[in-house]
Amino acid sequence: MDLKELCTLAVEAMGHAYAPYSGYKVGAALLCADGTVYQGCNIENASYTPTVCAERTAFFKAVYDGHRDFTAIAVCGGKDGVLTGAFPPCGVCRQVMREFCEDDFLLCFVTPEGYETHTLAEVLPFSFSAKTHMQL
Helix, strand or coil: CCHHHHHHHHHHHHCCCECCCCCEEEEEEEEECCCCEEEEECECCCCCCCCECHHHHHHHHHHHCCCCCEEEEEEEEEECCCCCCCCCCCHHHHHHHHHHCCCCCEEEEEECCEEEEEEHHHHCCCCCCCCCCCCC
16 A cells, blocks of 8 residues: 555545534544554544544554554645644644554655655654663
8 A cells, every 4th residue: 555545545544534623524544564544533532631642542442453564654634624734743643653563654745735754763762661771
């Protein structure tokens, strides 16, 4: 699957978002190493903390199905479901990505003009994962 197709699936996923409070709908499409794609959307809640982001929805669906090897994710969003610009993942989503992905994991931010790409290493310039051990 190419990145353009992955971005298209993220836009499709955005249409499933439940965002009655912020109005910002976000969609994600997560590509597994074997070619399987998992879509996710944001799901808001009035008390805020139970809200879940599109990226984590996609990751958790994939992990539930036994996938642990990921290559890329496309993310898009906008007010009332209209693409308004790049929607980089929040810190919690970046930490979930760090749990399962290597530095070269690719993030595609869908924009009205197309998409831009970054690696996980670029969006998490300093990170600590369970795979990294420090000894004193």
